[in-house]
Amino acid sequence: MNSYKKLTLLLFTSMVVLSACHSDKKSGNDSTKKIIAKGLYSFGPEIKSFTDCEERREYWVADSAKTLELAYNNLGFEKPYTPVYIxxxxxxxxxxxxxxxxxxxxxxxxxxxxxxxxxxxxxxCSQ
Structure with missing residues (x-):
């Protein structure tokens, strides 16, 4: 009988752990949902910002692709913070x-x- 209780407890514990792991994965997927954003980007020594043209919301920009800042610099602006469409x-x-x-x-x-x-x-975007 003691072995039966241990087996039941082990199965119950396993189910709880698996359930917790499943709900963590579900919430993680929602926060990492990729979107396509269109708007104005400004870059300079102190600011990396994006303004969504439709909603007019402003975002700080982190360039994980390491291509946005390079492409901006390749446009050859004389002054920083000149907005471009991205x-x-x-x-x-x-x-x-x-x-x-x-x-x-x-x-x-x-x-x-x-x-x-x-x-x-x-x-x-032009307004």
Whole structure:
């Protein structure tokens, strides 16, 4: 009878652990959902910001792809912070309120640069 109790306890514990792991994975997938963002990007020594043209929300930019800052610099601006139009694949994460990123709605983590242009298209981005 003692072996039966141990086996039951082991099965119960295993089910609880598996259930906890499953719910952690589920919530992790929602926060790492990638989106396509279109808007204006400004880059300089102290600021890396993105303004969504449709919603007018401003985001701090983290360039995990390591291509956005390089592409911006390759456009050859004489002065920093000149806005350019970009389309990127990214994910949004909560900004750290103890750093400069805390002043922004969220932090946009760029995973892939799709388009960058000095030409700002007509529409909500040009206003």
């Amino acid at each position: 389309e990127v694949e990214c994910k949004l994460v909560k900004s750290d309120t103890t750093t400069v990123t805390g002043d922004y709605d969220s932090t946009m983590v760029v995973t892939k640069l799709l388009k960058i242009s000095k030409q700002i298209p007509e529409g909500p």
